[in-house]
Structure formats: C-alpha cells, structure tokens
Amino acid sequence: MSITRRSFIKGSAVAAGALGLSLTGLDFKGWAAKAQESEVKVKPSLCNTCSSHCGMWIHVKNDRPWKVTGHEDNMRSQGKLCARAHAGLYWIYDSDRIKQPLKRVGEEEFESISWEQAISEIAEKLNDILEESGPEAAAYGHNPRETGVFYGNRLMHALGISTVCTHNASCNTARTLGFNHTMGGVPHADLSNSNYVVLIGRNLGGGIRTSELIEFTEGVKEGAKVVCVDPRQNDSAKIADEWIPIRPGTDLALVLAMCQVIVEEDLYDKEFIDNYTLDFDKFAETLPQYTPEWAAEITDIEADKIRSLARELAENKPNCLVHPSWKGAFGSNYENSTETARAVAYINALLGNVNQPGGLFFSYNSPEIGSLDTLDPEEPQTPRTDGVGVEGEFPLATSHGLPHVIAEKAAEGIVKSIFIRHHNPVRNFPDYEHMVAGYKNLDLLVVFETHMSETAILADYILPECSFAEREEVVEARGGADRGSVSIRTEAVPKVHPETKSFDEIIVLLAEELGIEEYFDFTLDEVNKARLEPLDISLAELKEKGSISMELPEPSNEVEFSTDSGKFEFYSEDFARYGFSGIAGWKEPAVGYKTANNEFKVIHGKQAYHSQTVSANIPQLAQITKDYDSNRIWMNRAKAEELGINDGDKIKLTSPIATKEVKVKVTERVHPDTLYMPAGYGNKTPYYETAQKIDSLNPNDLTPYQTESIAGHAMMQEVIVKAEKA
Amino acid sequence: MSKQVDRRNFIKYSALAGVSAFATLATACNDGEAEETGSEVQDDFPVDEKMGILMDNSLCVECQACRVACQNENELPVEQALISFKSKEVGSYPDVKYHFSRHSCMHCEDAVCKDGCPVDALSKTEQGFTTLDFESCIGCGMCEQSCPYGVPSIFEEKMYKCDACQHLVTVGESPACVSTCAANAIKYGTYDDLVKAAQQRVETLQERYPEASLYGLEEQDGLSLLLILKTEASKLELI
Numbered sequence: 001m002s003i004t005r006r007s008f009i010k011g012s013a014v015a016a017g018a019l020g021l022s023l024t025g026l027d028f029k030g031w032a033a034k035a036q037e038s039e040v041k042v043k044p045s046l047c048n049t050c051s052s053h054c055g056m057w058i059h060v061k062n063d064r065p066w067k068v069t070g071h072e073d074n075m076r077s078q079g080k081l082c083a084r085a086h087a088g089l090y091w092i093y094d095s096d097r098i099k100q101p102l103k104r105v106g107e108e109e110f111e112s113i114s115w116e117q118a119i120s121e122i123a124e125k126l127n128d129i130l131e132e133s134g135p136e137a138a139a140y141g142h143n144p145r146e147t148g149v150f151y152g153n154r155l156m157h158a159l160g161i162s163t164v165c166t167h168n169a170s171c172n173t174a175r176t177l178g179f180n181h182t183m184g185g186v187p188h189a190d191l192s193n194s195n196y197v198v199l200i201g202r203n204l205g206g207g208i209r210t211s212e213l214i215e216f217t218e219g220v221k222e223g224a225k226v227v228c229v230d231p232r233q234n235d236s237a238k239i240a241d242e243w244i245p246i247r248p249g250t251d252l253a254l255v256l257a258m259c260q261v262i263v264e265e266d267l268y269d270k271e272f273i274d275n276y277t278l279d280f281d282k283f284a285e286t287l288p289q290y291t292p293e294w295a296a297e298i299t300d301i302e303a304d305k306i307r308s309l310a311r312e313l314a315e316n317k318p319n320c321l322v323h324p325s326w327k328g329a330f331g332s333n334y335e336n337s338t339e340t341a342r343a344v345a346y347i348n349a350l351l352g353n354v355n356q357p358g359g360l361f362f363s364y365n366s367p368e369i370g371s372l373d374t375l376d377p378e379e380p381q382t383p384r385t386d387g388v389g390v391e392g393e394f395p396l397a398t399s400h401g402l403p404h405v406i407a408e409k410a411a412e413g414i415v416k417s418i419f420i421r422h423h424n425p426v427r428n429f430p431d432y433e434h435m436v437a438g439y440k441n442l443d444l445l446v447v448f449e450t451h452m453s454e455t456a457i458l459a460d461y462i463l464p465e466c467s468f469a470e471r472e473e474v475v476e477a478r479g480g481a482d483r484g485s486v487s488i489r490t491e492a493v494p495k496v497h498p499e500t501k502s503f504d505e506i507i508v509l510l511a512e513e514l515g516i517e518e519y520f521d522f523t524l525d526e527v528n529k530a531r532l533e534p535l536d537i538s539l540a541e542l543k544e545k546g547s548i549s550m551e552l553p554e555p556s557n558e559v560e561f562s563t564d565s566g567k568f569e570f571y572s573e574d575f576a577r578y579g580f581s582g583i584a585g586w587k588e589p590a591v592g593y594k595t596a597n598n599e600f601k602v603i604h605g606k607q608a609y610h611s612q613t614v615s616a617n618i619p620q621l622a623q624i625t626k627d628y629d630s631n632r633i634w635m636n637r638a639k640a641e642e643l644g645i646n647d648g649d650k651i652k653l654t655s656p657i658a659t660k661e662v663k664v665k666v667t668e669r670v671h672p673d674t675l676y677m678p679a680g681y682g683n684k685t686p687y688y689e690t691a692q693k694i695d696s697l698n699p700n701d702l703t704p705y706q707t708e709s710i711a712g713h714a715m716m717q718e719v720i721v722k723a724e725k726a
Numbered sequence: 727m728s729k730q731v732d733r734r735n736f737i738k739y740s741a742l743a744g745v746s747a748f749a750t751l752a753t754a755c756n757d758g759e760a761e762e763t764g765s766e767v768q769d770d771f772p773v774d775e776k777m778g779i780l781m782d783n784s785l786c787v788e789c790q791a792c793r794v795a796c797q798n799e800n801e802l803p804v805e806q807a808l809i810s811f812k813s814k815e816v817g818s819y820p821d822v823k824y825h826f827s828r829h830s831c832m833h834c835e836d837a838v839c840k841d842g843c844p845v846d847a848l849s850k851t852e853q854g855f856t857t858l859d860f861e862s863c864i865g866c867g868m869c870e871q872s873c874p875y876g877v878p879s880i881f882e883e884k885m886y887k888c889d890a891c892q893h894l895v896t897v898g899e900s901p902a903c904v905s906t907c908a909a910n911a912i913k914y915g916t917y918d919d920l921v922k923a924a925q926q927r928v929e930t931l932q933e934r935y936p937e938a939s940l941y942g943l944e945e946q947d948g949l950s951l952l953l954i955l956k957t958e959a960s961k962l963e964l965i
C-alpha cells in the first residue's frame with residue numbers, strides 16, 4: 001500500500017475508530033460509566049515533551065492514561081511538572097503516530113513494509129556505503145540521552161563511524177565551549193541560595209527545566225535580587241527586580257565593561273584570583289578599553305547603569321552569580337557567543353563565587369552508575385566529517401557535532417548516510433532549504449521516530465518507535481546539591497501499535513543484520529542491572545518506583561577546576577594555538593550591532609508551553625497559543641508607530657534568504673531594534689494538522705546557513721530583516 | 727463520600743464534555759481487571775474546615791502548568807480552561823511593568839452566582855468553595871451575567887468554572903493547580919493559615935514594591951482564592 005499524507009491521515013482515522021470500536025462500543029458515556037467502577041493504576045515514567053526527562057507518575061484509569069503527576073524522588077521534577085508534561089500524554093494515543101516501518105517510494109510518498117524488509121534493506125545499503133566510501137560517509141544525529149547514547153553510539157562505533165551529532169549546535173555549544181576552556185566545565189547555578197542573580201538571556205520561566213524553576217523561585221522568595229538582561233522582557237523578568245533591555249548580540253560588551261568596572265575599582269575577590277586562577281594580569285591588561293561609556297554605545301544601556309550593576313553585583317560577592325545560561329543569549333546565537341561565554345566565566349571568577357553558596361557549583365555529585373562487562377567497540381579514529389576536531393575546520397568544536405555542516409557535506413555527496421533519532425535537524429537549524437537540500441541528497445536517511453517530523457518526511461526509511469510511555473529505557477542518574485536520583489522509563493501502558501518497537505530493540509536487529517551482533521550480546525535488563533549494581537538497588541525495585549533518590553555527600557567548598565592546569569584559565573593556550581584570541585575580548589556580531597530605521601534583528605526564545613516545533617501539534621498546547629494569540633512576532637510600540645504598523649497587523653519581513661509574513665504584537669516590552677518571535681511554530685510537515693492551525697513564522701526560515709568560527713555552531717540569530725506592513 | 731464525589735465529578739465532565747475531551751486522550755479501554763496500586767496521598771489537609779487557595783503572583787511566570795494539570799484532572803474539553811491569566815502593560819519602554827494575575831473562580835463568600843441560579847445548581851461547601859452540580863446545570867448563563875469577575879464560561883449548554891478540585895480537597899488532597907506548580911506560586915491550606923502567610927509575604931514585598939497588596943479579604947465578603955499582587959488591584963482591574 002502506498003502512503004501519502006492524505007491516505008496516512010485517513011488510515012489513522014480508520015485505525016483509531018477501529019481501536020475505539022473494539023472496546024466498549026465507542027460509547028463515551030458507556031466508557032465513562034465503566035471508568036467510575038475502576039480504580040486508578042499509577043505507573044512511573046519519564047516525561048518526553050522536552051529533553052529534561054522529568055520523573056512522573058502516569059495515572060491509568062481503565063487502561064487509559066488519565067493524568068500525570070510529578071515524581072517526588074526525581075531530581076528533575078521534584079514532585080512538579082510543567083504544562084508540556086501534562087499535555088504530552090496526548091502523544092501516546094495520537095492518531096498521527098507512525099504505526100509501521102515505512103519506505104519512501106516517491107516524493108514524500110511512503111509504502112508500509114515489514115520489519116524484516118526494512119532491516120535487511122537498510123543493512124545492505126549501509127554496508128554498501130561503508131564499503132565504497134568508508135565510515136566517513138556515514139553519521140548519526142540525536143538528542144543525546146542515555147538510551148540513544150548507549151545503543152546509538154555503540155552501533156556507530158562498532159561500524160567505525162565517528163561523526164555523531166546532537167542538537168546542541170543549535171542550542172548551547174558556544175556556552176559549553178567557553179566554559180570548558182576557562183572553568184573546565186559548566187557549573188550548576190545555586191539559584192535558591194543566591195543574593196544577587198544576573199540572567200543574561202536565560203529565561204528560567206520560559207525555557208523551563210522544572211528543578212531550575214523551583215530553585216529560581218525559591219531564591220526570589222528568599223529575597224534574591226534578580227536582574228534580567230534581554231532584548232525582550234521575558235518570563236523570568238516578570239518576577240525579577242529589574243529588566244535591562246540590551247541590543248541583540250552585544251552581551252559581550254556589557255560583560256567586558258562590568259569586568260572593567262570591577263577590576264578598576266578593586267571590587268574583585270583577590271584571594272580567589274591569586275589562589276585559583278592563571279593569567280589574570282593578561283586579562284586585566286585588556287580591560288581599560290572596555291569602559292562603560294564604550295559599552296553604552298554598543299549595548300544601548302546607559303554607562304551609569306552598567307557601573308551600578310557591576311558594583312551591586314560585586315558588593316554581593318561571593319553569594320551572587322551571572323548565570324552560565326543555556327541557549328539564551330550566547331548558547332549558539334552569534335559570532336561572538338563563544339567569547340561571551342568565556343567573558344561570563346571571567347566575571348564569575350572575579351566574584352570568587354565558585355563552590356560558594358548562592359554562586360556556581362562544580363562539586364554537585366551524581367549517583368555512581370556501573371557498566372556492563374562486555375565487548376566494547378573501540379572509539380573510531382576516523383576523522384569527523386563535520387570538521388569537529390579537524391585542523392583548518394573546527395578544531396575546538398565540541399563532540400556534539402555540527403548537523404548543519406553535515407547537511408552541506410551531504411549536498412556535496414561526501415556524507416551519504418545519516419541515522420536520526422529523536423531529533424529534527426531539518427526544521428530546527430537555520431535555512432530550511434539548505435537543510436532539505438542536504439538531507440534529500442543522501443543515499444540513505446533512516447529516521448527513528450514516533451511522528452512524521454520534517455526530517456522524517458525526507459527519510460528513505462522510517463522506523464517507528466513506540467512512545468515514551470510504552471517502552472523501557474536505559475537507567476539515568478541525575479545529581480544535585482546533596483541528593484541525587486536514579487530513574488527509569490517503564491512500560492506504563494501496553495503497546496498501542498503492535499508494529500512499533502523500542503530503540504534498543506531496533507538497534508539490536510540492525511546489529512544482527514550488519515554482522516556486529518557480538519557488541520550487543522546482552523539484554524536491556526542486563527545493561528540496567530549493571531548500571532544499578534554499585535547503588536545496591538534492584539532493577540525490580542526501580543521499575544516499581546520509577547525514580548529513587550539518595551543522599552550524596554555535601555558539596556565541598558574546595559575549589560578545583562577540570563582544566564589542564566587545575567586552575568581557572570583566563571588565557572587559553574588552545575585558543576591561541578588555533579589562531580583565536582588567547583584572552584576573550586570584544587568581537588562584533590557577524591551582522592554588526594546596529595540596524596537602520598526599518599531594519600530589525602530577529603531573536604527567538606521558548607514559551608513555557610511549547611518545546612521547539614515538536615509540541616505545536618499537541619491540542620492542549622496549541623489551544624494556549626490560540627487563547628493568547630501568542631504566535632505573533634513582538635515589535636516595539638514606538639517603532640511600530642513610525643512604520644505605521646498596528647497591533648495584529650500582518651507584516652512582511654525580508655531577510656537575505658527569504659520574505660515571510662507574520663502577524664505582529666505591538667508591545668512596550670521589547671527593544672526597538674528587535675523583533676522577538678516565540679519559538680515552536682512554523683512546522684513544514686504536512687502531517688501535523690493541529691500545528692497547521694497555529695502556523696506562524698519560524699525564524700529558521702529567515703536566517704541563512706552560517707557557521708561560527710570557534711564552536712562552529714549555527715549562529716541562530718545572526719540575521720537582520722527589513723520590516724514593512726504587509 | 728469522597729469516592730462518590732470523585733466519580734460523579736469524573737462523569738459530569740467526561741460524559742458531557744463529549745468528543746473533544748475524549749479526542750484529547752482517546753484510547754482503548756479493555757475489560758481487564760483494574761487493580762489498585764495507589765499513588766500515595768501526599769497531602770493530609772483538613773476536610774471539614776474553611777480552606778483556601780493562595781496565589782502569589784509575585785512568583786508566577788504564567789507557565790500554564792496549572793491550566794493543563796487542571797484540564798487533565800477534571801477531564802475538560804481542550805477548549806475549556808478553568809484557569810487563565812489577565813495581563814496588562816503599564817508604562818512605556820524601557821520603564822514598562824507587566825502586571826498579570828490568575829483569573830479563575832474566586833470562590834466568593836457572597837456568591838452572587840449561587841443566588842441567581844434558577845435551578846439551584848450552585849452551592850457553597852463547608853470548606854468555603856463554590857461548586858456546581860453539573861447535571862442540574864442548564865447552561866442558561868445567569869451566573870455568567872452576575873459574576874463580578876466574569877468567570878463562568880458556557881460551553882455546549884453547560885457552565886464551566888473551577889470547583890477547587892472537589893474530588894481531591896474532600897479527601898484532604900491539594901487541587902491539581904497547586905500540586906503541579908513549580909514556581910512556588912500556589913498554596914493550598916486552611917484559610918486562616920493562608921491569610922497569615924499571605925500577609926507576611928505582602929509585608930516583605932512592600933519593601934521593594936510599595937504597592938504590593940493582598941486581594942480577597944473583604945471583596946464579596948471574602949474570597950477563598952486569595953491573590954498576592956505586586957501592585958494595587960485597581961491596576962489589574964480585578965473588579
């Protein structure tokens with residue numbers, strides 16, 4: 001049977017109906033009456049609507065998932081859940097799920113095939129590619145969580161494939177790289193005990209990780225002063241003491257000027273600098289040029305404000321912090337993002353807040369997980385095809401890889417095969433056409449998915465996974481201040497579609513067909529038992545409880561960095577070796593920092609009730625968007641008046657790669673040079689009917705394909721658009 | 727009593743809310759024996775005292791977790807949200823304040839909706855909440871007209887509003903909005919305890935926000951949904 005979008009949807013509807021009919025006569029009242037007789041079963045799981053994997057209980061009434069509640073003993077949820085977690089239950093019985101293996105037989109046209117055929121054809125094609133072009137021609141991309149890492153990376157390594165990518169080059173690789181090369185890692189921000197918190201672009205109330213929102217609001221309640229620096233008044237700013245609007249892409253200038261004030265006025269922690277850092281003098285020498293007056297011209301923040309912010313922050317040292325952030329302002333947005341991350345690390349070092357209450361912590365522990373005693377494939381020495389670690393390309397980029405560069409290599413025919421799991425690079429990296437051109441040109445694109453994402457619709461083979469609530473996965477460990485937890489996904493509800501499989505099952509089938517089964521001679525239960533072995537917890541107990549928390553040693557105040565020198569490094573030998581600046585200094589955004597009258601920078605950021613573009617198809621979340629008309633782009637009121645644009649008007653945006661129309665929200669809560677577009681809209685897949693009803697602009701349609709020079713990330717916000725009334 | 731309330735409540739929404747609710751989580755139900763593997767009841771609140779919900783808007787980020795938790799708990803149609811937010815921008819860039827507050831049934835002591843209901847579908851509970859007998863409701867909209875806060879919503883000939891999760895509070899548990907809130911913004915407890923906590927919090931807030939106030943002590947002879955506001959209620963147009 002050939003499947004197109006039309007027949008797919010029609011087929012689903014029929015299948016859903018059949019499913020209903022086989023029950024209690026498709027009579028809702030009858031079902032409800034029956035439901036009142038039944039008790040509620042509660043099964044543990046881990047949320048899948050974002051990648052935080054919050055622990056949850058799925059309450060099942062009459063074998064129907066009814067609601068979820070937060071798991072108390074999971075470090076990520078701590079008994080609480082966000083809107084996305086509640087609404088994500090929808091996915092289990094969503095009629096749009098992929099129910100059988102699909103093979104592409106034409107332009108976005110698929111045929112349903114058996115698992116035997118899918119596995120044997122994929123193995124044969126992959127073997128041909130590896131034989132003809134070597135392992136450099138193949139790659140794997142995913143959202144890196146335990147199961148995908150354990151099974152996916154293992155399969156790739158067994159095949160000699162080194163190019164393993166994650167979504168992070170569109171998320172936080174600049175932040176991570178900058179912190180790795182100064183502090184030796186990314187610390188945890190002790191928000192609940194802090195006296196003074198500066199958030200630069202980090203929107204704890206919108207890009208929610210439940211545990212962080214709990215800590216943040218505890219800190220606010222305890223009286224922490226919170227300052228939000230962001231071109232738009234974000235969700236954290238709603239409960240902060242102050243919002244400081246800044247020109248997009250100029251955070252680096254602000255942080256350097258704050259460092260200048262703190263050093264010039266002798267407000268820094270000298271003892272910390274003397275004992276735990278290297279090359280402070282080299283950094284201090286660069287500072288005189290970065291006066292608040294200099295930064296004011298770039299950032300559009302008054303010099304006196306910069307001075308008072310720096311002084312207030314330093315007065316609260318060491319129980320204060322500038323948040324290390326995530327994607328926010330400098331995760332992967334601008335040409336200067338890696339340098340911004342290093343500068344944010346610098347200012348925290350000046351405050352001497354490392355391993356201090358209310359500062360940044362490295363000494364948080366995680367429960368110690370065991371590993372299976374089995375034949376491990378060696379990590380391949382093949383050079384990575386995305387240029388990571390390759391001299392002349394991206395020698396310093398992190399092992400998270402560069403999926404947008406992979407698309408280019410695919411378009412050039414250098415990469416021929418990609419496996420993608422729980423990841424949607426085609427939609428979620430800038431320049432849709434660039435991504436499509438690359439992924440379409442592959443000889444073998446295999447997508448492991450539950451839904452027909454933008455990447456899935458380009459696949460040669462789609463292998464249907466069962467939903468998060470129907471599968472067991474690899475045990476996860478999470479750390480915290482003096483507690484940690486181990487957790488597992490369990491089969492909370494029986495498989496809805498019998499022809500779906502869990503990722504581990506699919507990988508083992510592929511390994512057998514590829515002739516590398518010796519690397520997979522164990523069951524998932526054996527993997528998990530080995531992981532739990534050092535913790536004296538039985539797998540049966542964990543499956544029953546879902547998450548188990550345990551006390552961990554109190555964090556220590558000892559300061560030790562995981563850098564080569566063991567100290568905080570102001571100067572990076574690695575950066576200097578590859579021709580970058582040893583000391584982080586001012587660097588302009590790629591498109592400059594100023595805009596002309598009818599020009600704007602486009603920024604984006606999460607709403608608390610959507611998760612990238614994957615959640616727009618969930619009816620309860622889409623309804624929130626409708627109720628608040630919140631898929632509009634924000635424009636500053638004074639600027640709108642200048643351009644003759646009214647609230648609710650359609651405006652036309654022209655970027656170097658596209659012209660798009662979008663409805664506007666006119667507001668006082670955004671910098672005049674800035675348009676803020678809420679993330680999570682603009683699905684291109686024709687299979688998401690609910691999402692189509694709230695369709696809007698996706699900034700990736702305006703931003704060209706670009707790579708930042710150090711981390712290689714996708715420079716998600718390096719674009720200037722011209723705006724006019726449509 | 728508790729289980730009856732639970733079941734009646736469950737039926738009242740799910741049966742009548744019809745297709746859209748069902749479509750949200752449409753699924754199979756089989757004839758297998760259901761077993762009780764209880765979720766532990768974490769809370770142990772009084773069931774026969776005056777209770778309240780305290781909403782601290784100075785901590786809320788409008789994440790909408792309460793709204794969706796409530797929808798699932800009460801098996802509401804996708805289009806019906808018993809919790810929404812009213813917001814307002816005050817001032818102009820860059821000195822702009824964003825004021826907002828939870829908007830849902832205030833559980834007035836003097837519940838004018840109850841007095842005007844032609845079929846006596848509304849009543850006050852011992853705990854102080856305003857509840858609706860869903861089966862008796864004819865969706866006439868009298869309550870919608872009389873509510874000073876504009877809360878009741880008529881959908882498919884029935885009225886929808888928060889009933890403080892009667893099936894939970896009558897067995898000593900917290901309403902769903904309270905138990906899911908990750909922003910430390912919603913508390914459930916005895917009315918007297920909440921008033922004390924709220925007054926303390928407002929005093930602290932006034933050090934930074936001189937206009938901070940507690941809304942609900944006097945309005946409509948007292949509200950069982952108390953609001954901590956960073957500004958005066960008049961700026962939010964609560965009445």
